Amino acid sequence: MFAALLDIDGVMDPRSRFEQVYRAHAGAVRTYAARRSDAQTADEVVGDVFLVAWRRLGDLPEDDPLPWLLGVARRTLANRRRGAARQQAVVARVNAERIDSGWGPPERTELDDAVTAALGRLGERDREALLLVAWEGLTPAQASVVVGLRPNTFSTRLSRARRRFRQALDDQHSPDAQRPSLPTTEPSR
């Protein structure tokens, strides 16, 4: 235990590196988890993720550890959902449990509701791909690390998810429905 706390070579010791990574990314991990669960679960996930990071500090990428950490958070959340037998759709949860933090969007338009509903109709994989890019602000290459795919494979999945999302959004606004002002439709690939 003790040798792990200090560096013998004069390089940054594991403890310092761990603390540095924590201070840089714990907020992002917490936010990621809070967007997909409740606040208490999010805090527990942060603890679990960084305990894994401590145990596997050697595996943690030096240059960009966030996708790796989010990948652990993703699996941790999945395990928790399985354990609790609460397989709920992300967006349904978001709708049901609005985070009472005052940080939510200030105004919610009809289009926002349509987007939320369209996300809800997507499959889990498609939705996840879109949310990693849109909500977490990851590049496709970073998001591919989170879900454990090759970058090219993830890019394909992301393109397909975009296409399906646009389709789901358009389907909501059939001619007999009240049509909100939608932006131009993304061309399918």
Next chain:
Amino acid sequence: MTGETIELIRRVNPLPIELPAPPIEPLLQRLDDVPAASRTPAARPRRRALGLDVVGVLVAGAIAAATAVVAIVALGHEPRRQAVAPSRVLPAAQTQGLTAILGVLRRPQTAADRNPSLIAQLQREQRSKYNLAFEGRPVLSMMRLATVAPWGAPVFLVPFLAPTKQAKARLPRKLRSVTVPTQANVWTFSINGGSGGQGIPADIEGGRDITNMAWVHGATRGPAANRWVMVVPDGVAKVALWETTGSASAHPRHPIKPGSEPIIVAVHHNIAAFIAHGFDGPGQEIWYGPDGTVVKRITNADPCAPPLTSCA
């Protein structure tokens, strides 16, 4: 178009800003019980070489098994049973008795608490099997800078976990009967000024966790001999110490030097540090609370010996 889709989804983000990180301190305490991996990245599985790996493992295993059988037959020994890992108790649980009475250990750790030279010193000492067996392991996540002593040196408190049976088993046989702490205790360290302690909660509450900074160095003279550090529990703001006669058994009714004046010391973060020339340790103590009221009277020989006449 791609950007538009992402922007649409971004608008429905229920948490559009990043939450602050939770406090790291509770996690750091948990880490002390979890070994960190080496900094070397773990080797990736080499799928193409898997077949060779499996063959290598099987061959090595067969050789090891054959060697063991030959050794058992030839030497008549039974194979040694695999050691059972001891049940691990989290440091936070082990040190609960200390944190319950020492507020300085309950506050969050800061960068100032983690003094590099003290950590380096503790690391050096932990390489010794004797230190591990006699002193146990320091809990670095709980080390605290408590105060600055009158001689100008910072004073740190460092909890130690009790030595494990495994650490003691590594000692030479003749040393294994030496008494070592059986519960978490706290050490005081004064940088370049000595250290001492091994104070368990009962010592601290009994007014016995007081250290002369010369003891550790084996010195009896010099500046360190006049430097004292005492650990007291929460609620004590000031202590009054009367010098002992030096032998409570020889002077059972008079544990303090006749005519000795009390040394009055203010307490900062559970530490009373003071310089006293020729002081030989306290024979009696009175502890005062923040409002000046007496919170405890302690005598190591006779509870009714002077100057504590009020207890008669």
